[in-house]
Amino acid sequence: QDSISEFRIGILGGENAQDRMTSNECYRAKAEELLGVPVKLFTPADYDGVIQGLVGGSIDMAWLGASGYAKAYLTDPDAIEPIMVKTNLDKSFGYHSIGFARKDSGITSLDDMKGKVFAFGDPNSTSGYLIPSIEIPQATGASMESGDYFGEVKFVGGHEQTIVAVANGDVDAGVTWADGMGDWEDGYNSGALRKASDAGLVDMNELVEIWKSKPIPEGPIVLRKDLPERVKLDITTLTASLPYMDADCAYSFMAGEALGFQPIDHDDYISIIEARKSKM
Amino acid sequence: MLAFDSLTKRFGANVAVKNVSFSIDRPMMVGIIGASGAGKSTLLRIINRLTDATSGKLEFEGRDVLGLKGTAKREWQSQCAMIFQQFNLVPRMDVVSNVLHGTLNRRSTLATMFNLYPTADIHTAIAILDRLGIAEHAPKRAEALSGGQQQRVAIARALMQDPRIILADEPIASLDPMNAQIVMDALRRIHEEDGRTVIANLHTLDTARRYCDRVIGMRMGKVVFDGTPEQLTTGVARDIYGADADFSESATSTSIDTIETSAARAIHAAEAIA
C-alpha cells in the first residue's frame, strides 16, 4: 500500500492534554501541508496508550522514551522503526534519571532512604522506572521489592505526579528526568523538574538531589514500519529541518532548547532493550 | 362441516377433554356450557390450534385440522377467529390497529412490522367498528375503553379475519349485564347476517338458551348434553353442573330483567357490610 488517508501522531504524557495539543499544533499543521492528508493529534492517558496505538496500528508516529521503544519492539519487532533523536546543545543525546527528596526530610542520599517510601513514575518510563530499577539495586545491594531495602516502592503514574508526591510528602523520594546541566535550583536546564519549577509547582529550594543515573539515551521519534516510504521520508525531512524552518515551532515541539535532531537506528537501543528484558 | 372425532387432551394425569365427538353440519350458533374446569376453554383452544390435542381428530370440510403446520396452520387460525374472556387485545395500541391485527395472516411480515396496512383494510376496520357501534372510539387506545367496548373490539378483530368460524371463550364473563347483552347481540347478529358459525363458551344457562341454536354441555371433559335450548331443563342443567337440589338458576343469571332488583338489593346490602 503506498498511500494513506490520514496520519496520526500520538503524544506522550507529561503535560495536560490541552497543552500537549497546543505545543504540537504547529508541527501538525506543517505535516498536514506536506503530506496532503489530514493529520491528527492524539493524547492518550498514559505512555502505554501511545505504545498500544503504535503496535495496534492506530497511531503512525510518536516520540517515545527509550524504554517505551523497547516495549514496542519487544511486543512486535516489526511494528515500528526509530528515525530521529533529539540532540542536546552540547551535541550529546542523553539525559539522566535523578533521585530527589525534600530538603527538610533530612534525606541526602540513598543511604538515608532505608525503610522509607520510594516512588517510580510510569512503568514504561526509562528514567522514571527502567534505569533506576536497575541501577539503584546495584547501589543499595538490595532489590526494589517493597520492604527489602525501601519500606515501600510504588508507582505514582508519571513525572509530574512523582514531583508533586515528593513535594507533598506523600513519598519520601522519587525519580524523574533532567538533562543534568545547569543549576539544581533552576531544576537544571531542561527536564521535568525544570518544567515543574517554571510552572510554580515546586520550590526547588525545598528539594535535594539524592541520586543520579548514568546517561540515558534520548528516546527516538518512531514511525510505523508499514507506512509508505514516501511518508517516512517526508516526515524525516520535515523533522530534521524543523529547527531551521521554524525555530519557535521546534522549541515547543522539542520542549526546550536543543540543537536539533539526528538520525538514529535500532542498534542504539539494544542495551535498553536488554535492560528491559532483564526486568521481564 | 366441522367434525370432532374422539378428541382428547391430557395435561399430565389430568384429562381436560375426554373423547369428544360431535359435528356441526351447517352454520349455526353453538353454546358450550359446563362448570369451571369442564374443559370448555381447552376445547376451543384446540380448535384454534392454540393448544395441541393429545389424540383424536378434527375435520373441517374434510380437511384434517390438527395435522396442519406452519403456514397452513396459521391460515386455519385466521379462518377460525377467537374471542377471549379477557379480550386479549394489545392495550397500548389504538383500537383500529387492534382490529387490523385480524389481517396479519394475509399481509407480509415486513410491512406489518412498521404498521403499514393498506388503506382499504383500514376502511374495512372502521366499517366493522361502526357495525358494532364503536366507530367513534377508533383512534383511542384499547386500554381506554370499557370492558364491553373492548370485547366488541375483539369481535371486530375477529370479523376482520373474515373467518368461517368464530370461537368465543366466555365472551361476556368479564362484563356487566348491560354490556353482556350488547356483546351477545352482536355475536348473534354476526351469525345471522353473515352466516358464520359461532361457537361460544358460556357460563350462564339463560344466555345459552336465549342466543344459541344448539347447546352442548360438558362435564369433566366429556360431552354430557347436546341438544336444543328447549331441551335444556333445570334437571339437565343440574346434571351438567353436578349441582344438588338447591341449585337456583337466578343466582347465575346475567339477564338484566331478572337481576335488576336483586342486584340493587345486593349493592345496597354490600355497602352496608363494607
Added chain:
Amino acid sequence: MLAFDSLTKRFGANVAVKNVSFSIDRPMMVGIIGASGAGKSTLLRIINRLTDATSGKLEFEGRDVLGLKGTAKREWQSQCAMIFQQFNLVPRMDVVSNVLHGTLNRRSTLATMFNLYPTADIHTAIAILDRLGIAEHAPKRAEALSGGQQQRVAIARALMQDPRIILADEPIASLDPMNAQIVMDALRRIHEEDGRTVIANLHTLDTARRYCDRVIGMRMGKVVFDGTPEQLTTGVARDIYGADADFSESATSTSIDTIETSAARAIHAAEAIA
C-alpha cells in the same frame, strides 16, 4: 374538663369543622355521628393535634390545647390516645412492640432506638393485651392478626399511653359485626372500669345508642345534635344524615342480629353480578 369553643377548620374553600362549641364535664363515653364528610375525623384529629385548627379554642382542664408546641404538644398527645379506623399499627412489628409504642413519649429517643423498654412496661403491655383477650398473640407480627385483633392491639397501645381521653375514629368501620362488638365492648369497659373519657366517631346509629352516654350529631361541619341516646329518634337521625323519607336504619346497622340475613343475601347477590 374538655371544652370546645367555636372550633373551625378550613381546607381551602372547604369548611370541614364549623364553629363547634360544646364541653364534656366529666368522664363519659361520647359518640359522634354524621354522614361521610361531616367533619367527624377532622374534629378528633384536631383534638389529638394531628391536624391544626384554623380558629377557635380547645381547653382541657383550663389548659389551652391548641397552643401547645414541641414537647408539650407530644405530652398532650400521649394523654389523649387515638384509635384509627385502619388501626395504623406498624404491620411488620410484633404486637408487644406495637403496644410499647404507647410509651414512646415517656422514653428517650435513643432508648427506644435500641428497644430499651423497661421490663415493667413489657409486663404492663402483656397485662393490657390479656385484659383485651389477645395476650397469646403477643409475639406475632401485627399484620398476621385479624382486623378485630389488630384493632384491639391499637386499643392496647392507647391504654399503654395511660391516657385521660381515648379518641376513636370509626374504630369498628373496618370490622365484621362479630369483631365490632368485641371492640365496642372493650371500649365501653375501659370507660367504665378506668374512668377514662372515650370519644368515638361512629357511623351506625344503633352502636351509638347502645354504647354511648352522650351522642353528638354533626352535619357539614356543624354540631346539629347533642343529647342522650334516647333523644336520638329516627327523625333526628334523618336530619343528621340529610336523608329523605326512605331512610332505613337497618341498611346501616352492624348489629349482628339485624344484619345476618340481609348480609347473606347481599353476598349471594354480589357474587351473581361479579
Added chain:
Amino acid sequence: MTATADTMPVTDLKQTATALIARKRFIAFAAPAVILAYFIYLFFAFDIPGLVERARMDNARILVADSYSYKTHITHDNRSGGLSFAIEGENKGTYPESMIPDFVTRNGDDSVDIALKARESAQIDGSTLRYIRPDYGTVTVTVEGRDIILDTPDGEVPDWISASNARVNITGAGGRAIVTRARTEVYRYSFGWELFWFTLDSPFYGKGFGELAGLALSGDRVVADKSNLAAMVHDFWNNAMWRHKDVIWAIFETILMAFLGTMGAALVALPLAFLAARNFTRLMSIRFAVRRFFDFVRGVDGLIWTIILSRAFGPGPMTGALAILITDTGSFGKMFSEALENVDNKQIEGVSSTGAKRLQRYRFGVIPQVTPVLLSQILYYLESNTRSATVIGAITGGGIGLLLTQAIITQKDWEEVSYYIVLVILMVIAMDWFSGWLRGRLIGRNEAH
C-alpha cells in the same frame, strides 16, 4: 372480651415477651456494633491516623483559591533583560507589547512598580526586586553575577521567605515573588476566570457586556472581514487559553460515547434477550448459553473491556462507545430477558389466534408490552452512562474525562478543573433531565419506574 389467654398463663406470656424484646434489643445493639467494629477495622486498614497527618489543608486552600482566582506573572529576564506580563505565566496569556495590566506602572524599559493586594507592592528595577510589606518594611533581592543577595530590614529571614544563594521565594499576603539567576518574577492574584471570554489578542478583550452587545448590534466592523457578532463568536470559540472549542467537542464526544454505547447495547441485547427468556426459547441449552454470555460480559467489567478495546481501536470515542456497548449488552440482556419473562401471555395469544407469524407475534404481542419497561431502563442507562463515559474517557483518552483527569493530575490549573467539573455536572444533569423528559413523552409519566 372476657376470654383471657387460656392456653398459657399470663406470667409465662410476660416472660416470652420480655425475652422477645431482649432479643430485639440484642439485634438493635448487635447490628450497629458489627458496623462499628467494621469501621474500627477500616480505621486501621485505611490508615486514618496517617491520613490525618498527611492531609494537606494548604493544598485545599490553594485548590479553592486557584479555582476562582488567577495570577498575573510580571517577569524580568535577568540574563538578557526585558519585562513580560502574562496571565498564569502562559504564552497564550502574554500581554502584547502595547498593553500592560492596570496595576502595573512602567518606569522605564526595565523597571516597573506593581501594586499588589493587601496594601503590599513590589518594584522590579533591572535585576533588583523590592518587595514592600506595610507592617514589615522593604525586602530587597538583587542578582549579582552568580549570587542572589537578600536584604531584609532586620537582617533576619522571616518564615515567609525561602532563600538560598540560587533562589529566593517570597510569599506575601497580597502576592508572591521568586528570584532566580535566570529571572525575577512577581505574581499578583486577582479574582475571576481571566480571559474566559476573550484572550488578550482579541479586540473584544476587557469590554463589558453592554459594550459587547452594542458592538454586536452596530454595523462598524472591528474585524474587517467578519460581522462583529461572527468575530466575537470566532474569538470566543478559538480562545487559546480556555479552548472552548476543544472542551465542547470533548463534552460532545462524551455524550456520543454514552449514546452510541447505550443504544448499540440495546439493539444488540434485544434479540439476544428473546433467546435468554424462558417463554420464548424452549431450548434450555441455548438459553443457558446466552445467559452465561450476558453474565460473562457483565462480569468482565467495563474497565477490562476498555483496556482490551483500546489496544485494538486506539484512543478516542469509538473505543469508549464500544466498551459501554459490550458491558451494557450484558446488563440489558439480563434485564430485558427478565422483562420478557414477565410479559402477559394473553396479548400474545390474542395475536396468535389470528394466525400471525412468529415475528408478527413478537411485534404486536410482546413489543408493545415491554416497550415502557425497556425504554425506561435504556433511558436510565443513557443518563448513567454519561457519567461512565467520563470515566472511560479518562482511561482510553477521549472526551471530557481525559481533559479533566489530566488537568487534575498536573495540579495547577484548578480553574480549568472547576470549569470542567461545572460542565460535567451540567452535562449529567442535562442528560438526567433529558432522559426523564423523553421517558415522560414516550411512555407517560406514571408508567416510568
Added chain:
Amino acid sequence: MAETTIGQSVGAERTTEIQDAYMAMTRTKRMYGGIMLVIFIALMTSGFMLADSRNAGGFWDGILNVFNFPGEVVKEASEKITLLPALMVKFFPSLIETINIAAASTLVGGLIAIVLSLLSTRGLARFPRLIGLFRRLMDIMRAIPEIVVALVLIFVLGGGPVPAMIAIALHTTGALGKLFSEINENASLKPLEGLESTGATWAQRMLLGVVPQVAPNWLSYALLRFEINIRASAILGFVGSGGIGYDLKNAFSWGQGRYDEVAAIFILLFLTIVFFDQLSSHYRNKLVGKV
C-alpha cells in the same frame, strides 16, 4: 333484533368522516414514526461515523485486532500457568482493599442516604420546606463522577483508599438517596400517624414506623449498589487510587512479561464481581420476595 341491540350505528356519512379522520391520524403517525426512525438511524450512523473518524484506530481495522491483546495475555498466562495461583495470592490484599473501599462507601453512603431520603420524601420530611434543597443536593452528588472527587481529594488528602472511599460514598449517597426516597413514597403513612398520635418524636416515627416497612427494599438496593461500587472502586484504582486497579494498571502498562499478572488480576476481578453479583441477586430475590 340486530338493529335495536347493537350499539348505535353512526350512519354512512359519519363513518366516512371517521375513516378520513383516522387515515389522517395514521398518516401523521406514520410520518412521525418515519421521521423518528430516520432521525434515530441518522443519529446512530452519523454518530458512529463521527466517533470512527475521531478515533485513532478505525472501527473496521480495529475489529480485526480485537483478539490480539487477549490473545497475547492468554498466551503468556498459559505459558506461566503454574505461577498464577501464587500471583493471585500476591494480589489478594489489593483485592481486599478494593472490596473494603466498596463496602465502606456503600455503608457510609447508604446511611447518609437513609437520612437524606427521609428528609426529602413528601409526607415524611422533618422540614417539608427543605425537601427541594435536599433533592437538589442529591442530584448534584449523583452527577459528579467519582473520578473527579477522588482525584481532587488525592491532592488534598494524599494517596490511599480514603479519597476513593469518600468519592464513591458521595455518589452512592446521591444514587441511593433517590431510590430510597422513591421507596419511602410508597410506605404507608398509617403507622406513622398512629405513632404520631402517641406523641412520638420524628426520629421515633421514622425508626419505628418507616424503617420496618422499607428496610428490605433499602437493603436490596444497597446490595445492588455494593456490586456497582466494587466495579467503581476497581476503576478508581486504575486511575490513581489504590487497590487491585492500581496493580492492574502497573502490570498492564508494563505489558509483555507481566501479562501473567494481568491475567491473574483479571481472573480475581472477574471472580469477585461474579461472586458478589450472584450473592447480591440471591439476597435481593430473597428480600424482595418476602415483601
